[in-house]
Amino acid sequence: MDGRKAPDPLRLAAGVAATAGGALQRVIGFGVDTARVLPGVDPLLVALEERGTQTLRNADELADRLLHAVLRRIVQVALQEVDLTAIVRDHVDLDVVAEGIDIQRIIDRVDVDAIAARVDIPQILDRVDIDAVAARIDVDAIVDRVDVDSVIGRVDLVVLADTVIEGVDLPRIIRESTDSMSNEAVRGVRTQGMQADDAVAGFVGKLFGRAHEPGDA
């Protein structure tokens, strides 16, 4: 021994394997290159390569599926065995997490209008029993709490009455109603007077034996 450290058997073995693998790769590469020169070998090599690619892909998929199934099973078993809530409660400082949440930003990102647009108000109203609600309202109690006198005291009744009277064209109403009344009355009197005239004239005409009605002449 010349003072050098004894070689690590593991690293030595790895080195031997790598060297052997590199030599084997080179030998196979040389073999393939040489065989490719021979006629009829190249198509065979291409077919073999495709087959190899296909096999590797299938092996990959199989490994994926196997891994997924195993992982799923493991997580399932782990969830059954572990109480996540207890772990989070015991080991996670929720206050710190909550402090890190920007509530305002979340609110800003929520489109309340869109949510409101999706709410079916008529359907909600259909489900509300207004009668039942109304039956539970004590109107008398509400009325008792309203101070009508103070409300009236705050209303300027004179101004209100003036406004109402200004809005009503009283002279026109009186004029129209009395006009129609007097018209009807006057027409009635005149018509009856004419009929009485004719009656008297007819009576006098008979009395004097006149053949024709007065006024026809």
Added chain:
Amino acid sequence: MSAPAHRSAGIVTRGLACGIDLGVVLAVMGGIYVGALFLRLLFSPQEFSFPDANAVLSATLFVGVAVLYLTACWSVSGRTVGAVTMGLRVVSRNGELIGWLRAFVRAVLCVMFGFGLLWAAVDGRRRSLQDILLRTAVVYDWEPDLHPGEPEI
């Protein structure tokens, strides 16, 4: 109901119109009387007393007011208050308004000889004595304005 044709009015409507006009004249007289009372009270309040009714004065006042009233109404529109109420109009034979003079004479005759109206009841053409004398007629006319036309007398 439409207005009737301008035919001669009979005794009933004309009598009622006369009654209404009589009321109007009496109301005017009452107004004059009350006005005179207030005047006397205004100028001599100390020795005020209700005046005794003077028959001659009252009759004269009545005739004066009535003649004035009838003359004015007949010559201006042919209609007194009573005539307006009953839908009558005093016109000449050709349907025109009568003039001031004829209205005045007719008013005097009607006031002094009111019984002349009774002849309208028996006359074949419904004329009163005043109508016959002055060649006037009283027709049905419900329109406010005069529409000249030959009355069917």
